[in-house]
Amino acid sequence: MAAKELPVVPSARPGTMAAADMSRLREQRPVIDMGKCNLCRECLLYCPDAALREDKNEIKVYLQFCKGCGICALECPTQAITMVGEYAGNRGFIDK
Numbered sequence: 489m490a491a492k493e494l495p496v497v498p499s500a501r502p503g504t505m506a507a508a509d510m511s512r513l514r515e516q517r518p519v520i521d522m523g524k525c526n527l528c529r530e531c532l533l534y535c536p537d538a539a540l541r542e543d544k545n546e547i548k549v550y551l552q553f554c555k556g557c558g559i560c561a562l563e564c565p566t567q568a569i570t571m572v573g574e575y576a577g578n579r580g581f582i583d584k
């Protein structure tokens with residue numbers, strides 16, 4: 489059967505990911521150096537989970553929505569975003 493003939497079925501109920509807590513999926517988190525940021529807002533446009541917001545001339549990460557994909561860091565034109573490991577130490581604790 490050709491791929492086009494397969495039925496299109498949703499993998500999750502519509503809207504369910506909008507309120508999902510992404511913290512447990514994340515292996516890395518974005519850290520923003522506002523000293524390098526020019527507030528171009530590219531990261532806001534590219535983030536697939538709308539986890540970034542501008543607030544009072546500062547870009548903030550809402551970690552409950554961030555899955556740690558790193559797209560924001562890749563797209564940032566000034567390299568203001570660095571992805572840092574979520575886990576550290578021998579026991580792999582989560583650094584909150």
Ligand code: SF4
Nearest residue numbers: 535554555557558560
């Ligand atoms: S790491 Fe991915 S999900 Fe998290 S803020 Fe950046 S683009 Fe959004």
Ligand code: SF4
Nearest residue numbers: 525526528529531564
């Ligand atoms: S893409 Fe980079 S420079 Fe632009 S607003 Fe985001 S963090 Fe700042």
